[in-house]
Amino acid sequence: MRKNILYLAHRIPYPPNKGDKIRTFHEVKHLAEMHDLYLAFLVDDPADIKHVDALREFCVDLAWERIEPRWKKIQVAPQMLLGKPLSLPYFYSPRLQRAIDAWATTRKFDAVVCFSGPMAEYVFRSDALAGQGAKRIMDFCDVDSDKWGQYAVDAKFPMNIVYGLEQKRLLAYEARVNQTFDHSVFTTDQEVRLFRDLVPAARNLHVVGNGVDFDYFAPGAGRGEALPRPRATQRVAPTTDDSAGDLVFTGAMDYHANVDAVVWFCREILPRIREAGIDADFCIVGGKPTPEVQALGQIAGVQVTGFVDDIRPWYARAAVSVIPLRLARGVQNKVLEAMAMGRPVVTTRKVAEGVGAKDGDHLLVADGHKAFAGAVIDLYQDPAARRQLGEAARRFVVENFDWRRNMEKLEKFL
Secondary structure, three states: OOOEEEEEEOOOOOOOOOHHHHHHHHHHHHHHHHOEEEEEEEEOOHHHHHHHHHHHHHOOEEEEEEOOHHHHHHHHHHHHHHOOOOHHHHOOOHHHHHHHHHHHHHOOOOEEEEEOHHHHHHHHOOHHHHOOOOEEEEEEEOOHHHHHHHHHHHOOOOHHHHHHHHHHHHHHHHHHHHHHOOEEEEOOHHHHHHHHHHOOOOOOEEEOOOOOOOOOOOOOOOOOOOOOOOOOOOOOOOOOOOOOOEEEEEOOOOOHHHHHHHHHHHHHHHHHHHHOOOOOOEEEEOOOOOHHHHHHOOOOOEEEEEOOOOOHHHHHHEEEEEEOOOOOOOOOHHHHHHHHOOOOEEEOHHHHHHHOOOEOOOEEEOOOHHHHHHHHHHHHOOHHHHHHHHHHHHHHHHHHOOHHHHHHHHHHOO
């Protein structure tokens, strides 16, 4: 039976080219097939405005508002004195609220699905929705408050204070959402356990895993594409799985955890790899590189690409996909994509736990710069091990990360 579904996302769910947008797109796509979908979201990147119309085919109606991140950060700063998490006013738009309320005054919604905790604010502030009795489902994805706690540990004064306050206040808000919504969804069992540890009274916690497009991210996809090289003497692209290639990291390069990862890799890990006689380039592939990331491009053998239209040729070029994330939450899509393409992965324990992969069987786990460098060196120098690990990685992802099967779990809550 088709239902009227209101879906609220903190960022535009298209194009599905990074983390949260990949998950929200597949949720939107699934819900649109089964129900009448009303979609509301924010756009924080002007380059994404051109993609708004592509979402119209998935919904009965949509509403969106543009927010400017720099201005928003200035605008919400005084809110810290009010004792509220800054994430709420950052993702709140009065105009988007009015559009949502207008829908709710002319039609009855059977369910409201929110992606990311701060989007619950639109539900809490809507008198029109309050009177409908619609089922409320929150996809937290990860325990976002804990991320701020991780940032606080590494940050310097005064940002460590700001991040610490955000962690405490956002956790209290997440607890409120959990108590007032019918279902709370996370991407992994680890996130559920973490939330229950932080909120002992938590109720109705569920796991709906991520997925990956196995046909799009397939072994050999993108191979042979011409890519710019950082050095004229650099060897040609690999043509077989046994060939030497690059070390590749992918991700949004304005995201703090990704920035920390590549800086750490370049400063502490890459020099040890060079000492072992490995001349592979380190390719940092992803949009919006911060000045700190751009500066890494001045290091010999390090290439910072910026945004690319197709990530697959870079995976195909990788001898090893390196994912040295020290600040990790939940399932990393970059891991699933690399594994789906049959690329051997070296990553940290937090990341491996997020996808449930086993060290030595599906990928290699290494914490600390010496261990990480050693794992990359051993794998790079052993073509047979790379091939075997890549094949096992592909099988693991296909068996465990099917979007349709996981979205059917979300459907049950409706």
